[in-house]
Amino acid sequence: MRTKIPVAGAVLLISAAAVAADGDAKRGASVYRACVACHSLEPNVHLTGPSLAGLWGKKAASIADYPRYSEALKTQEFFWDETTLNAWVADPAAFVKDNSMTFRGIKDDKTRADLIAFLRLAFAPDGAKSVVAKGLLPARMARGQVPESLDRARPEEQVVSVRHCRNSFFVVTANGTERSIWEMNLRLKVDSGPNGPKGGKPVLTQSGMQGDRASLVFSGPAQISTFVQSKC
């Protein structure tokens, strides 16, 4: 009864290896741009998804300080190589049911082979440095879409006080202006990392095409309740 399983596995292995061998790492680097919103290639830089530094040959969901792996991925026993990466990027939801990577997959075999040729270099030890040095990927893409550093906020971004009244926030900044913002247009965020706001003051950042939306970034959750006053 068991003979069918190794046979099927061997067929999959051979075809995936053959596909990956044809891949072009330079073209694959431009395919990788689809990943940079959520991943960094630098060690210990976790965004929506975990850092992918040194991932080649590692067990699935084994980056120790990434805190948000799904149960579905954590319970997998496989290791990352061209076969598993090929299946994952083709259709993550089909390969590991109920995982939390919201990416619909790359259906084209050639595009995937190019990507995997690039990932082989990028996921090697010191991969971020080497793909940048080889001119395959700009350094900022290797770093991923890390939130901008808030420690040098301009006066019009440094928040002095925040008041909530009826359905509005009134935000006073260090340049002396007060902005009134509809409560649904102001996002309260926390950046507890090294790029987060300094000096105990939150930072106001603009977002959205119309300029009507903004974010208030705090350095930690406790700061939100001490800073935001209910007062009309």
Ligand code: HEC
């Ligand atoms: C919208 C955000 C997002 C995008 C885009 C995205 N990922 Fe992910 N990725 C995640 C998340 C979240 C996880 C963790 C999944 C889980 O725990 O179930 C993950 C996990 C992974 C893992 C497993 C890591 C490990 O430690 O086992 C790999 C490999 C991976 N992604 C590769 C890619 C590649 C390659 C691309 C681009 C083709 C990509 N991802 C695009 C969010 C994303």
